[in-house]
Amino acid sequence: xxxxxxxxxxxAYLMEECITDLKEGxxxxxxxxxxxxxxxxxxxxxxxxxxxFMPSYIEGLEYETVKVVSIFPNNPEAGLPTLQSIIxxxxxxxxxxxxxxxxxxxxxxxxxxxxxxxxxxxxxxDARILAILGCGAQSRGQLQAALAVRPIERVLLWNRTxxxxxxFKEEIRRMGFQGEVIITDSANExxxxxxxxxLSSKSQEALFNANALKAGVHINAIGSYxxxxxxxxxxxxxxxxxxxxxxxEGVQHEAGExxxxxxxxxxxxxxxxxxxxxxxTGEKTGRNNEHEITxxxxxxxxxxxxxxxxxxxxxxxxxxxxx
Numbered sequence: 001x002x003x004x005x006x007x008x009x010x011x012a013y014l015m016e017e018c019i020t021d022l023k024e025g026x027x028x029x030x031x032x033x034x035x036x037x038x039x040x041x042x043x044x045x046x047x048x049x050x051x052x053f054m055p056s057y058i059e060g061l062e063y064e065t066v067k068v069v070s071i072f073p074n075n076p077e078a079g080l081p082t083l084q085s086i087i088x089x090x091x092x093x094x095x096x097x098x099x100x101x102x103x104x105x106x107x108x109x110x111x112x113x114x115x116x117x118x119x120x121x122x123x124x125x126d127a128r129i130l131a132i133l134g135c136g137a138q139s140r141g142q143l144q145a146a147l148a149v150r151p152i153e154r155v156l157l158w159n160r161t162x163x164x165x166x167x168f169k170e171e172i173r174r175m176g177f178q179g180e181v182i183i184t185d186s187a188n189e190x191x192x193x194x195x196x197x198x199l200s201s202k203s204q205e206a207l208f209n210a211n212a213l214k215a216g217v218h219i220n221a222i223g224s225y226x227x228x229x230x231x232x233x234x235x236x237x238x239x240x241x242x243x244x245x246x247x248x249e250g251v252q253h254e255a256g257e258x259x260x261x262x263x264x265x266x267x268x269x270x271x272x273x274x275x276x277x278x279x280x281t282g283e284k285t286g287r288n289n290e291h292e293i294t295x296x297x298x299x300x301x302x303x304x305x306x307x308x309x310x311x312x313x314x315x316x317x318x319x320x321x322x323x
Contacts, residue, residue, distance in 0.1 A: 002099040004316065009106055013312050015144040018113040019120070025058070025307035026117065026277035029247075033059040034303035038253050041226070048073050048202070050226075056302030062092045063310040067302060069107060073202060083107065083137040089309045099313050103305070104137070110308045111300060112141020114246060114276070115198065115220035118296035120149040121279040121286045122244065123196050123218035128153045131194035133187050133208065133231070134201030134223050135159040135168040142198040142220060143172065153179045156190040160201075188212040199223050199231040204256075206233030213239065218287075219295040221257070229256040232295075234266045241292040242273045247301050254299040 028034050036056035043050045049072040057064040069085035076082060087103040090096065119127075127150045132139050135157055146152055155172060159165040165183045172181050184190040191197055191208040199221040201207060210233065213219075219240070224231050237243070237257070245251045251258055252269065261267035276296065278284040287294055314320055 001097050002313075002317070004099050004101045004312065006102045006105045008316060009101070009109075009312055012315055013109070015109060015113060015116065015141075015148045017311070018109050018308055019116040019145065019148060021307055021311045022110065022113045022117055022304060023280050025303055026280040028058055028060065028307070029303060030277040030281045030283070034306075035059075036302040036306075038250060039300075039302060054300075054302035054305060056306040057092060058303055058306050058310075061307065061310055063306055064090050064092050065302065065306040065309050067103060067107070067305045069103075071202075081137065087305055087309050089313055099309075101309055101312070103309070106308055106312070107305070108138055108141040109144070110141075110304045111138055111222055111298070112143075112145035113308075114298050114304060115142055115222060115296065116145030116149050117280065118220060118244060118276055118298075119146060119196060119218060121276075122242070122294040122296060123150060124216050124287070124290055126151075127195035127218065129156065129193050129195045130154070130198065131156040131158070131190040131196070132198045132200060133158050133190060134199060134203070135164045136200060136202075138200040138222060139168055139198070140171070142200050142222065146196055146198070147177070150196065152196075154193075155179060155181045156184050156193055157181065158184045158187045158190040196220070201231055202229055203231050204229055206236070207231050209233075210235035210239045213293060215291045215293065217293055219293070220298070221295060222298045222300075224256050225254050225299045227254065227256045227259045230260060232257055234261050234264070236295070237261055237267045237271075239293055240295045242286065242294045243271060244273055244276055244279070244286070244294070244296045246276055246296075246298040248272060248275060250299045250301050251297055255297050258297065
């Protein structure tokens with residue numbers, strides 16, 4: 001069985017490829033060929049830490065994966081990454097375990113690629129200003145995906161601790177981005193300028209006020225993944241014109257912003273326009289005009305891991321398992 005390192009993934013697999021592969025995954029999902037139960041989450045006694053277990057199988061491709069991802073928010077204080085994950089890839093013709101992946105980077109990439117697909121279908125074509133609220137592990141994928149699908153010229157960063165924003169700014173420069181990168185003093189300041197607003201924090205309260213949003217902004221909200229987490233408030237829900245999700249089943253179990261609003265009666269589940277797969281297949285259409293505010297809420301779903309891990313494995317080994 002092969003072990004695939006993060007370095008191998010980064011050298012062989014581009015964000016543009018990941019976005020294309022996720023579109024295929026969304027189509028397969030719409031054809032009911034993906035099988036991914038809602039993940040199991042184990043909470044730990046350590047402050048706000050938990051581990052997620054995510055199995056998935058895709059018909060036709062004939063691969064299945066199990067991902068284990070540990071999220072320990074206090075790890076940076078010990079010089080360790082917040083997010084650590086591993087994926088086991090199995091072919092489902094004979095049941096051979098093909099590879100394990102050091103998958104933290106792949107998780108960031110596929111989450112970013114999901115936002116990239118949403119941005120491609122929902123953001124204004126002329127979107128040039130990206131704001132990122134939360135400069136932790138997932139922020140890199142959000143940046144790379146936006147750069148892949150829109151002509152970004154300016155990036156605004158906000159983080160509760162400015163040092164994280166400074167570190168991410170330096171990383172953006174090392175990536176070769178030639179545009180302007182600014183660290184803002186407040187989340188509202190960053191949000192107020194955004195054509196694309198990426199939320200990648202584990203906050204338990206709204207990061208910004210809805211009145212800071214400008215007309216036509218597209219929001220990718222990917223940081224909260226538990227019912228107790230919340231990156232945007234009820235005021236944003238009342239202001240958005242279109243709300244799209246990765247899977248309705250997943251957000252009904254895990255999207256804190258939506259669960260909390262529904263429980264309070266300030267928002268209803270039938271306000272969801274659809275799943276992102278509906279846009280990819282053309283079953284539904286997205287943005288109607290330049291002034292609409294659109295929002296994509298993602299909590300993650302395991303078939304995203306299966307299709308990306310399978311594509312990386314096939315590329316690195318020059319093999320193909322599907323029938």
